[in-house]
Amino acid sequence: MSNHRKVTVLGAGLAGMSSAAELARSAVDVTVLERDPVVGGLAKSLHRNGYTVDLGPHRFHGEPGVVQHFHDLMGENLVENKRKSRIWMMNRFFFYPLRVENVLMQLPRTILLKILVDYVTARVRQRLNPKPDNSFEDWVTHRFGKTLYTIFFDVYTEKTWGLPCKQISSDWASQRISLLSLGDVIKKTLQPKQKPQPRTYVSSFSYPKHGGVGAICGRYREQVEGSGGKVVTGVRLEKVKTDGKRVTSIAYQNGDLREVDTPGHVISSIPPQALLDLLDPAPPAEILAHAAKLQHRSLVFVYVVLKKECLTDDHWIYIPEKSRLLNRISEAKNFSHDNAPEGHTAVCAEITCILGDEIWSADDQWLGERVITELADMGFMKKKDAVDTFVHREPQGYPVYEIGYREHLKALQEHLGSYENLLVIGRQGLFRYNNMDHSVTMGQRAAHTVLGRIEDFQGVAASGDYFD
Numbered sequence: 001m002s003n004h005r006k007v008t009v010l011g012a013g014l015a016g017m018s019s020a021a022e023l024a025r026s027a028v029d030v031t032v033l034e035r036d037p038v039v040g041g042l043a044k045s046l047h048r049n050g051y052t053v054d055l056g057p058h059r060f061h062g063e064p065g066v067v068q069h070f071h072d073l074m075g076e077n078l079v080e081n082k083r084k085s086r087i088w089m090m091n092r093f094f095f096y097p098l099r100v101e102n103v104l105m106q107l108p109r110t111i112l113l114k115i116l117v118d119y120v121t122a123r124v125r126q127r128l129n130p131k132p133d134n135s136f137e138d139w140v141t142h143r144f145g146k147t148l149y150t151i152f153f154d155v156y157t158e159k160t161w162g163l164p165c166k167q168i169s170s171d172w173a174s175q176r177i178s179l180l181s182l183g184d185v186i187k188k189t190l191q192p193k194q195k196p197q198p199r200t201y202v203s204s205f206s207y208p209k210h211g212g213v214g215a216i217c218g219r220y221r222e223q224v225e226g227s228g229g230k231v232v233t234g235v236r237l238e239k240v241k242t243d244g245k246r247v248t249s250i251a252y253q254n255g256d257l258r259e260v261d262t263p264g265h266v267i268s269s270i271p272p273q274a275l276l277d278l279l280d281p282a283p284p285a286e287i288l289a290h291a292a293k294l295q296h297r298s299l300v301f302v303y304v305v306l307k308k309e310c311l312t313d314d315h316w317i318y319i320p321e322k323s324r325l326l327n328r329i330s331e332a333k334n335f336s337h338d339n340a341p342e343g344h345t346a347v348c349a350e351i352t353c354i355l356g357d358e359i360w361s362a363d364d365q366w367l368g369e370r371v372i373t374e375l376a377d378m379g380f381m382k383k384k385d386a387v388d389t390f391v392h393r394e395p396q397g398y399p400v401y402e403i404g405y406r407e408h409l410k411a412l413q414e415h416l417g418s419y420e421n422l423l424v425i426g427r428q429g430l431f432r433y434n435n436m437d438h439s440v441t442m443g444q445r446a447a448h449t450v451l452g453r454i455e456d457f458q459g460v461a462a463s464g465d466y467f468d
């Protein structure tokens with residue numbers, strides 16, 4: 001690729017910022033354009049009245065190379081954690097990742113027996129008369145049987161995705177979700193020789209001592225700006241002009257100023273739908289129709305500040321039951337003590353919803369009270385311990401893998417891939433349910449590609465088996 005000395009990066013999450021830092025290091029004239037007032041994207045941190053909180057639990061892990069990069073980047077600003085995470089359901093705790101003895105002790109014998117019978121029946125049926133995995137439901141029931149599916153997968157998945165499991169692609173299951181490891185554990189009990197899947201079982205991790213997980217993008221920002229690059233936050237992108245083959249300019253509103261960049265290359269980590277909407281001339285109507293079929297699940301984060309040293313000693317706790325609005329709680333203080341003052345803690349409750357629905361639009365005070373009521377109801381806290389609440393909303397939390405999404409995604413990607421100086425990366429950009437380390441690796445590889453060392457940046461996290 002040519003003319004690589006001037007690059008505009010869209011989106012200041014880990015993918016965008018890691019690519020910008022890599023380019024800035026090679027003396028490329030790089031500008032990052034971000035809609036939010038701060039950098040970090042989904043891995044940002046919020047700072048309020050002496051508390052630092054993240055958007056749900058964030059632990060960095062991955063291949064040794066990217067973990068080493070993380071350590072080099074953060075230097076002394078790291079603390080080590082021994083992960084503790086659990087599942088709360090049926091009024092009791094299950095360790096996560098699950099421990100066989102804990103599951104056996106917690107579940108009634110009748111249920112365990114039914115799980116076993118259904119599991120064996122499902123395996124025998126699949127062996128004698130294999131059926132295709134068309135949906136998430138098929139994938140789980142074919143492997144684990146109906147009882148396990150109904151108790152542990154069905155409710156949690158529908159609650160998280162807001163879709164019946166029959167409509168969710170089996171990609172979601174094959175790329176693993178949290179509660180699938182319950183199946184893994186039971187399967188491991190039944191098939192002791194089965195190899196464990198390492199990622200879910202990573203038991204220790206490093207985390208920024210100061211500044212929350214957002215300190216990672218903060219470091220990238222220092223590197224970019226220290227090398228003469230620009231990181232412009234709070235912008236409104238207006239147009240991405242093309243000549244049909246290449247992006248020729250990017251217009252954006254920066255406060256009162258209307259600015260125009262004319263980069264040699266563009267690296268985009270913003271959602272493909274947003275990018276298509278910005279293209280001038282506009283893409284064909286059929287491409288826009290495909291884009292409209294790809295949906296994101298939105299996230300509402302409700303933070304409850306407590307006059308209490310900590311709520312629990314867990315990093316996070318899944319709450320799969322349908323009767324609860326919450327999906328998961330986490331406590332930033334358990335990641336680093338610096339995240340909250342002595343004698344106080346802030347708990348983050350995640351709620352999934354659809355952009356603009358009644359949860360998304362709910363009043364902040366109502367959300368705070370609802371979360372406090374649920375936490376008190378489950379016995380985690382007393383209502384009187386809560387001293388403050390605040391709310392943060394993210395429109396694009398999870399890409400929804402509804403059956404058929406691949407066809408729509410392929411059409412968009414082919415269109416965006418036809419612009420020879422445009423590189424699309426990241427969780428939003430690629431509509432891929434990936435982790436922080438993947439976004440960092442994609443960003444770095446995209447930067448190397450711009451610099452002429454072609455690397456497969458879109459191939460990162462393209463196969464299954466990597467989720468928490």
Ligand SMILES: Cc1cc2nc3c(=O)[nH]c(=O)nc-3n(C[C@H](O)[C@H](O)[C@H](O)COP(=O)(O)OP(=O)(O)OC[C@H]3O[C@@H](n4cnc5c(N)ncnc54)[C@H](O)[C@@H]3O)c2cc1C
Binds near residue numbers: 014397
């Ligand atoms: C609740 C939760 C918990 C998670 N926990 C973990 C974990 O424990 N470990 C882990 O490894 N990963 C975790 N992840 C995943 C991790 O957060 C993401 O993989 C990673 O942060 C994605 O980085 P990204 O740069 O690819 O995308 P993003 O962070 O989404 O960055 C995209 C950026 O583009 C910006 N943008 C969007 N539209 C526009 C526009 N029109 N104009 C300008 N800018 C725009 C956004 O504001 C954002 O800053 C978690 C994710 C969630 C939601």
